[in-house]
Structure formats: structure tokens, C-alpha cells
Amino acid sequence: MKEASRQSRWERRTQTPLLVLALTFAVAYAVPIVAPDAGPGVHRACTHVEWVVWGAFAADYLVRLFLSPARKAFVRTHWLDLAAVLLPMIQPLRLLRLVSTLMLVGRRARMAPQIRLTTYVAGSVVGLLMFGSLAVLSVERDAPEGNIKNLGDALWWSVTTMTTVGYGDHSPTTGLGRLLAVGLMLSGIALLGVVTANIAAWFISRFERDDRVERAQTAAIAELTAEVRALRAEVARLGGAGTGPLGEHAAGGLAIAAPEADRPGSPLARGATAPTP
Numbered sequence: 001m002k003e004a005s006r007q008s009r010w011e012r013r014t015q016t017p018l019l020v021l022a023l024t025f026a027v028a029y030a031v032p033i034v035a036p037d038a039g040p041g042v043h044r045a046c047t048h049v050e051w052v053v054w055g056a057f058a059a060d061y062l063v064r065l066f067l068s069p070a071r072k073a074f075v076r077t078h079w080l081d082l083a084a085v086l087l088p089m090i091q092p093l094r095l096l097r098l099v100s101t102l103m104l105v106g107r108r109a110r111m112a113p114q115i116r117l118t119t120y121v122a123g124s125v126v127g128l129l130m131f132g133s134l135a136v137l138s139v140e141r142d143a144p145e146g147n148i149k150n151l152g153d154a155l156w157w158s159v160t161t162m163t164t165v166g167y168g169d170h171s172p173t174t175g176l177g178r179l180l181a182v183g184l185m186l187s188g189i190a191l192l193g194v195v196t197a198n199i200a201a202w203f204i205s206r207f208e209r210d211d212r213v214e215r216a217q218t219a220a221i222a223e224l225t226a227e228v229r230a231l232r233a234e235v236a237r238l239g240g241a242g243t244g245p246l247g248e249h250a251a252g253g254l255a256i257a258a259p260e261a262d263r264p265g266s267p268l269a270r271g272a273t274a275p276t277p
Contacts, residue, residue, distance in 0.1 A: 007068055010063060018056070021053045021056050022053070024049060024053060025049065025053040028046040028047075028053070029046070029050060029134065030134055031046050033137055034134070034151060036141070058085045061082065061085050121191060121198075124187070125162075125191060128158070128184060128188075128191075129158050129162060132158040132180065132184050133151060133154035134151075136158070136177050137151060137153075139176045140172050140173065140174060140177045143177070145173045146172070146174070147169075147171065148172065148177075153170050154170075157170040157171070157172075161184045161185055161188070162184050162191075163188055164188055164189065
């Protein structure tokens, strides 16, 4: 329990610094692509910044692994973090360094599920459009047969590819550019599915809430109806008791209290004279 609390404190304290590092990484990644004519010192500085930020995220992963009470379970449940740390070490996969950095920030975010989903969708759309454009521009700008030569062409290509429209006026010609196109198309389809599923889930939750309210009202009406019927039955029972046994008892009392001369077969009824005192 103590180790788990240490890990939680570490994650809380490093969340904001890692976010700042991720934004720094994004700037360092974009500058050499947007400004290719910048001096060699600028390019070297940006490359160093990228490696420093990646090293910070790698160190963060190792620290969390060390603080975790169940390290095997941590590696098994955080395999995306491990892949994001290991894959960018391969030079041909340098473009994945940006994706891995953003992915690690997203994994570390602590927020409500609804806010997290909205943030993921909005952030993924903007991030894929911007950095997809930068990535394809970096690999297609110097291609002999490439037709994506500036940031505007790259951004237009990213929008048409991500929305699966594909006008065809701009398209990658290199293998890595086409691989980026495939990833962007699959990401666009996945995000569209997430948005559609989220809207459908919202409607279903509204319908279920309305249905629960309607069922509660129906149950309340049924309970009230049963109470009214029981009350009517009780009133009917009490009203019938006034002409039932109680009435017969009253009639018997009157018969007992009647004069003896009125009783059939009595001496007075046969004309006998009452004895004088």
C-alpha cells in the first residue's frame, strides 16, 4: 500500500512537467519541418530536445516501474508505454517519437471518463491533422516525384485522407509516406466510429433514463390504484355491516322489549285477566 501511494504521488507530481515536455517536443519536431532553411544549429538543437524529452519519458517509465508493487503486472498492463519508449530508439521509426510522447501524456492524464473521451477525440483530431501533415511533408518534400511540397499541401492532404475523401490531387509517393497515409485513414475511421458510438450511447442513456422515469410513474399509479381499490372494499364492508348482524341484533332486542300481551300464546293474548295485587 505504501509503494502504491508513492507511485501515485510521483504520477501526480510529474503530470504537469511531462505535459510541458510534450509541448516542447512538438515544437522541436515542427520547427525543422516548417523552417527547413534554418541553420544547422537550430536543427541540432531541435534534435537534442527531442532526445531529451524522450529520455525524460523513458526515465518516468522506469521510475514508475520501480515504485510499482507488482512490476510484472505493471509491465503487462502498461505495454503501450513500454512500446512507446522502445520503438523510437530505432532510427527509421523516428516519426513514432512524437506519437509515443503524446500517447504517454494521454495515458497519464487523470480526468473524468466523459471529459477524457472528449479530450481524446478532439486532441486526436487536431494532433493527427497537424503532425500527420508535418510527418508527410518531412518525407515527401524531397521526393523526386512528390507533389506535397509545402505545409498547405500537406495539411490539405491530411484532411482529405483522414476523412477518407481522397481527392487525389495530392498523394504520397514514398513508402513511408504511404504508410503514414494508411495510418491516417485508419485513425480517421476509428475516430469516426468513436464519435458515432459516443453519440449513440448518449441517446441510449437518455432513452433509458426516460424509460426508468416512465416505469416509476407507472408503478406509482398502479400502487395508488391498488390502495384506492382496497379503500373502496373497506368502505363497502363497513357499509354492509350496518344492515347485517348488527341489524339482526337490534331487531332481537326490540322483540325482547315488546309487551307480553303482544306475544303469541301468552295468557294475556288469550283473554286472561291479569292478577290483581
